[in-house]
Every structure is written in structure tokens, then in C-alpha cells.
Amino acid sequence: MSLLAHQLELLAPARDADIGIEAVNHGADAVYIGGPGYGARVSASNSVQDIERLARHAHRFGARIFVTHNTILRDDELEGARRMAWDVYHAGADVLIVQDMALIAMDDMPPIQLHASTQTDIRTVEKARFLQDVGFSQIVLARELTLEQIREIHAALDPDRCKLEFFIHGALCVAYSGQCYISHAHTGRSANRGDCSQACRLPYHVVDAQGRFIAHDKHVLSMKDNNQSANLAALVEAGVRSFKIEGRYKDMGYVKNITAHYRRLFDELIEASEASGTPYARASSGRTTFTFTPDPNQNFNREFTDYFVNGRQDDIGAFDSPKNPGQPIGWVTKVGTDSLELELDDAARVLHNGDGLCYFDLQKELVGVAINRAEALSPGRWRVFPKDPIAGLKDLRKGTRLNRNRDMDWVRTLEKKSSDRRIGVWVVLGETPDGLSLRLTDEDGHTATATAPHERQPARDAARGEAALREHLGRFGQSIFTPLEVRLDLSQPWFVPPSLLNALRRDATAALEAERLRAYQRPTRAKPVEPPVPYPEDTLTYLANVFNHEARNFYTKHGVRVIDAAYESHEELGEVSLMITKHCVRWSMSLCPKQAKGVVGVKGTIKAEPLQLINGSEKLTLRFDCKPCEMHVVGRMKKSVLNQAAREAREVPMKFYRTRPVA
Template sequence: MAKIAAIFQLLDKKVTVSSHRLELLSPARDAAIAREAILHGADAVYIGGPGFGARHNASNSLKDIAELVPFAHRYGAKIFVTLNTILHDDELEPAQRLITDLYQTGVDALIVQDMGILELDIPPIELHASTQCDIRTVEKAKFLSDVGFTQIVLARELNLEQIRAIHQATDATIEFFIHGALCVAYSGQCYISHAQTGRSANRGDCSQACRLPYTLKDDQGRVVSYEKHLLSMKDNDQTANLGALIDAGVRSFKIEGRYKDMSYVKNITAHYRQMLDAIIEERGDLARASSGRTEHFFVPSTEKTFHRGSTDYFVNARKGDIGAFDSPKFIGLPVGEVLKVAKDHLDVAVTEPLANGDGLNVMIKREVVGFRANTVEKTGENQYRVWPNEMPADLHKIRPHHPLNRNLDHNWQQALTKTSSERRVAVDIELGGWQEQLILTLTSEEGVSITHTLDGQFRRSQ
């Protein structure tokens, strides 16, 4: 058995993104989320190491990463570690030691921002250019490719023609964000957090100033907009543009979200796995960048996990409706309206069935009044009585006919807390020989073969 296990280990292999392979790149706050991302269809995962990552509270130990790598490689998936902060002089040597340690764990690439890393004495590990590098021009993309970056993530603000021009001018694999939060500024070029609080976004400690409310006044001091989230953007969603992005040269499709929870990563990874698989199935010139087949035990929906509204931003053309100005919170989907408000319950009319545990809310001007449904009781056709588990302090503000939203679908969410996906790699097993020698050949679905022989006296079973 030990020898057979060793053969399966030899079948584990890393797959480089070639011109026809599409890589789904998912985020992971920790190793547990990374494993689930891979099981739900990610071809690669990016994750923070022990230090120097651009997400201050999303670091992981070398031990956790070392244990994650062989799990990923079992499926031909890759592990990219973020080392994408601007470094101070006294951090260069510690960063160099960390890079060596990460290389020894077997990670596939580092995502970096600071060009000083190119001057360090580091092992031969792949370098990917971070979103913090603010890659908007052919010239910058070509420079990064020429100095050795094998994969570059382009600025979210680019359109299809700009992406295509960069792809045609460089040998580096083109990576592009297809889902998740959008910054109001160019990534890597925003200094509002540091200016206001001393916390630098380029050091992994953004204060999220763009999600705060602001009052806008004209040159006469008159209020134009009061306490609105004027810098808060909707979330990126490129579901409708995947085919066009492929044609423009994108080969790595990146999901934002190293602060996101397990359910979010499972759901969004599964959604884009299904979308990309459908394109691959339809077009004969494409393949996925890792091995195996993924089966999901739930129906993915980008609407049911955190988002601030959706936009495809500037991919096709510049648009005006890109802001989430009313609230930076997750409001969810409209499900009906309030009929009556009582001391300990609400009566509502709905377009979707409700369940105990649902998260519901009402948007009142700039304020979200939300609660969890402790108990729901159907009182008529499309009508429910809802008892919150804790009455919101602002319940008195809710009035009949206020629109009702659901930002937590309890029954759907429960499916994600269980085993929600399975990923398998097909292996053909051929056993031959007999008499004085057994010959065992294992061949993966991608044609990688291992043959092992065992000498001895053998007879066919009777």
C-alpha cells in the first residue's frame, strides 16, 4: 500500500498556465478556506504568509502553507503567496529569509509589489505582479514581463481593448479581477488611509476610508449630498464578460476577497467554475489549468453572499452607475414588503418563502435596520408573521410598505456549512504481468503515467 501511495504522489504535478488553459484564481484567508476553494474548483489559490502581505489580518504560518501545498498539487492546483507590501529597508533581510522559507515549502509563486525584491538574493521562484503595481499601460506591463514577472494582474479600470493591447505586447500571463470589491482609486496609488490615519494601504493596513459617509458641498457651502457613501463602489461582477475577456487574452481569472468567509469563497468559486467549464465545453480550443472534475451540492448564486450591488465596471465602456452610495453594507435581495409592525413581530408580504434563521432588513433613508428571523409563520398566501430573535432598536422607524430585503438565506446557507463539493481526478489503472512479475500502470486524465513492477511468484485468484 505504501508503494501505491507513493505512485499517487508521483502523479501529483504542477500545471503551468499555457495559452489555451484558463486559471480560476480564488482567495483564501486561511488554509481551511484554501482547501475548500480547491475542492470547489479553483485552479490556484492566493493566500497570505507570515508577513508582508497586503491584508494585515490574513496571515498564515509556514507550517499551514507547507501542509496546503501537497493538497493543492494533488489536483494540479497552485498556491500563490502574497508578499505584496512596500518594504522598509530593515525588512529586506527578513523578507529574503521568508522567501527562501516559502520556496522550500513548494509554493508555486509569490505575488509582489516592491521592485526591491528583484535585487534580493532569492531562490528561483516565480514572481507575479500584484494589483498594487497599478498595471494600466503597455509600457509598464512590458517592463514587468521583461524583468522576469511571469504573471501580471491588470488594473480593474481597463477595458477590453486595453487588455488586448497589453496581452499582445507581453509574454506574461494576463490576470484580471472578475469578482469582488472595487477600490475608488487605482490600487497601489491610494494614500487617503495613510493621510487620515497613518495606516498605509500599501503596507496592508487600509482604513477603508472609501466606505465612510461624506457630505458634499458646492463652492457656496450649500449641501449637495448629505452623509452619503460617495466613495463607495459597487462590487465587480464579470460573469457576462468571461468570453470577451478570454478573447482579449486573459488567462487567469481572479476573485477578490482574502477577508471573505468560507461561504463566500465556496459560492463564488463554484459559480465561476461552472461558468468557465461551460465555456471550455463549448469551445474546443480551451482547457482548465488544473486536473479533476468538480461536483457541487448546492446551486451557486452571486446574489446570496456579500456584495454591494454589482457592476462590470469599465470592461465594455465607462458607466455612471458604479457607486454604492446609500450603504456599503450587504442589503441582499428584495423579497417583499412590510405590512404591519407590532411590539414583538412584523407581518410581511413576500415573493419568496421565508425560513427560521433568515436575515432580513429594511433600508430607511441611509440606514439599514436589520434582524434575524427567530421564527416565521405562514399566515396566508405569500404572507408571513416574523418574530425577530432580537428586536432592532430602530424598529419604530419601520413602516408599512417599506421594502423588505433578505441578506441571509438560512436554508441555502446551511448547505454551505456541510460538504458542498467534491473534486476527483480520474486515474486509469492497468495491472499486467502475473507469474514472476506484476506490472501496475497508473495514468491520470491528463496522460501522466507511472509504472511500478513487483517481482515474485504470483498466481491468478481462483
């Protein structure tokens, strides 16, 4: 069933089926996962059998499974992509997340709902409306949008036809999604084909137009991690209905913790909306309880930002390090030959063998200290023996501030069972002419009944007999159900053996699960508007990522006259924008002309001149488009990449879609 206008969907990532199952158990309304291929995380693929196993578990709770089918495709891959779409559809997947328009244009595709990936670069009203009108039922907005921009897009769409999805947590790509080609230009590994080399996390020297160094070895393209915990109500008001957690490469602990964190926040928001008279609802069934208190700071993060949701912010970059700096915990009081003595900020805190500590050296590089053994000296004072030799820990001295970026007690907690998700049921024990019946009605209105013959005998003690019946009927053990109310619809309290009650409950529970699965409705694919709506532009550059003839035909059908091939086709041999981003290095370093406007003594002296990024032999130019407030990272494709592509093209004829001969 498609997402309804009043439903709020928590969408969690899964590297594999086991993680996806735990995402559902920890409160996800939907899970997105890679299939056997063509996903934008090349190392996070899964078999059709695993997709089927995950879908079967998710559908028990009415949760949906999205399969990422969101790379751009070569002509020789189209048939394989079509077959994979059918395979995951037959396995029970509910949605395909796609980037390549070939998948909406091809004939003989399964009737599966299609969502437009964030890789389609959705940041304008016109683009969003077009994607709605060609048949996408949900669109993943660019992470860079403000609340006002989201609100404008929502107002332009039909909420019954197309829902808005937005990333609320996790790592941030500095580029507009789908608009980064640095990885392919330098290594041949295409971000649009799921194999990004993450050049944005590297350190760079920043040099101005006069050759002066602005920064030395700073990770100026590395963003802090996204965290919209404080903005959920505002995002709901702006029109977002699906809330996405990044992390298909992340481990089980991350998915458990972050899913649980947002499940609690959304449950609070939904409860508050019920009190206000304009209720929202969760998009799947059941309630989830946890054995731990969720805390986003416990997982790997580069510190947090809410990015551009509330406008441009000064502090969005993780420029000192792309690693996890952890949380402050104390400082060094003594450095020995094989051990350190520490004093903790909070005397109640405990260190564990295997904990990870870290600190910034004098060059502000993050240095890790893995604890081999930890000994308590007194409350708040510890001696730790690092795994690595102390002599190799640069700039470590008395007074060094320490953070903890791995807490083994937390890790062990999340390695165990850490949640319980249950669907509420009303339980009614009644009589039949020859025995008893047990009727279960769940919170979604599904009903199942089990009966058993039984020679009725009055209970010797009516009060105790009734209490015993209620107690036994309320035991749902390892099932997915929990009693909301137990009612005895009996002419009098009867003696019923526990074995008979257990059998009735077991049969009724199995029947109710079967009824829920039978009644589950997968969302259907939307029909495009007829006649075909025009695309907002009549010319497409390499930035449109058109890599096959089906995508080209799609855009031609929608009125586009000039269509250049994708960057991966190797037709753009000169300098081009290898990355387009809302992040601005000049702004972050207080060199933006807009920042200087009105400041006495600097009027007209600060200009948006290009800067250069240097990492070893790699050089990139930063150009600034101040009207839309965007930065372009400019460069050219390496000869080694072109040579490798030429060799591959000889081995696989027609591998690349082209619009014109390669020079």
C-alpha cells in the same frame, strides 16, 4: 509549471489554509494566500506550516499556490522579507505576488516565480512591457481597464514570457491600486502596507465651489462589487489568462460559492471552445461536482457592476450604503409589539430562524432585522419575531419592502461537504506470471502499477465474474481519482477476492498520487532582459511607493534620475493627491461637462470645478483631470500621524527611507 497560452486559470483567495483547501476542492486552478507577513491584508497572515499543508493538497491536482508578498518595505524589513520568501519557497509555494521592486532587485532571493501585484498600478502598455522585461511572469492589471486597453497590453507583450491576470469578482477599491493614501494621511494606517482603514466606505456631504450641498451623507467613494460573469469570453479574447477572485478576508462560504460559480462558467466556456476548434484548457487537473447550485447573490455584496470593462457606466457606486442590501423577498403586512407579519413575493420561499432581513429607512440607510423565530401562517405568509426590539427599527411600517441578506438554509448547506473534485483515470487489470497487475493512467498521462501474487481460478459464472471485477475496480472511495474506463486485460474471467482487488487499487492509487507529486514542476523565475531596459519615465514622485534603498537602486539601474520617497516616509507635508481614481463624482451626479455637451441651454455653464467631501471634521477636495477622465482626492497628512511617526522613528532608528530631510 508556468501557465500555458491556451490555459485559463481560475485564481481563488484564501484567508487561511482550510479555506484554500476548499477553494481547490471547488475547482480553483490556483489559490493566493498571505504568508507570515508582508501581505497587503494585515489580518490575513498564515504560518509556513499552513502554506506547506495547502501546497501539498493543491499540488495533488496540479494547482498552484501564490503567496502575497505585496507590501512596500522599509529598509529594516528587507532581510526579514528575503527570509520569508525562502521559507514559503521551501514550504512549496509556487509564486510570490510582489509590489516592492526590492524583491526583484535583491540578491540571494529564491528561484520562485514573481508576479506583479495590482498594487504596482499597471494600466499602460509601457508599464506592462517594462515589468515583463525585468522578470515578472504574470502581471495583475488595474481593475479600471477596458477590454480595448487590455487587448492593447496583451498585443504588446510576449505571451510566452508574461501572462495577464485580471480581477473578475469581489469588492472594488475605488482608487487605482497603490494610489490611495487617505488611510495613512488620516490614521497612519497604510494601504500600501496592508492596513487600510477604508475611508472610501464612509458617508460624506458633497459641497460645490459655491458652498452648495450636492449630496448629504452619501457614500460617494463606495463602489458596488465587481462581477465579470457576463464578460469572461470577451476577457479571454482580449488576452487575460488568469482570472482572480477578490476576498482574502472573506469566509469559507463565500470562497466555496464564488469559486464554484466561476468554475462552472469556465468549464462551459472551455467546452464551447473545444467545439469551435480553438480549444482552451483549465490550468489544473480534474473535474468538480457540487451539491449546491452556485449563486453569487447569496454572499455579501453591495450589488454588482462590471466597472469599466465595457466603458464608463452610470451605475457603479453603492452610494446609499456600503452594506449588503440582499435580495428582494417581500413586504410587511403588519407591525406588532414583538413580531412582524410578512407576505413573500414567492409563496414557495421559506424563512428560517436566524435569517437576516433588511430594508431602507426614509433616509435610505440600510436597517437590519435579524430573525429570532419564524412561523409560517399560510403559503407565502409569515410571522417573524426579530432579535432586536421592534421599537428600535426605524421607519418600519406596513408596506415596507424587505430584502433577505442572510439565508440560514444556504449557510448550513455550505457548512457541509459541498463539492467533489476527481481526476479521471483509465484502469487496466492484467495478468503477471504469478498473479495480477493493476495499471492506472490519469488524464495527464501519469501511470502507476501495483502487482500481487494470486493463484488464478476461473470464475464459476463468467458474466457475473466480469461484472463483479469491473464494479470493484471502479470503487475509488475517498481518493482523488474516478474511473474513466475499466478494462480487463485477462485471458479469461478469473475469480478474484474483493480483498485482493481493494489492495491492488489502494497500492496503485497511492503510487499514482506519489508519481503525480514527483512529476509536478513548480514554475521557474524568469530572467530579466539584458542590458537593463529603461523605465518609461525618468522621474518618480511619491506615487511610485519607493520606501527602501533596494527599490531606489532598482529604478536608478533602469534610468530613473529623480526618485521621491514613498508617502509613508512623511516628506509630502502639503496638500497632495491622496487618491487617484477612474470613478468620477461629477459624472455619477450628472455634473460632468462631457455629459452636458450639446445639451441646449447649458453650454458652457457646467465646469469641472472642484468639489469638497466632508465627514465630520474631515475635509477632502475633489479635483477633476478631464483629459484622462480621472478624479483626484486631495488632502494633507494629519499632525497626529506625523507626531506618531516621529515617536516611532526615535524608537526604531532608520525606520523610514528618505530622500531628503523632513521639514
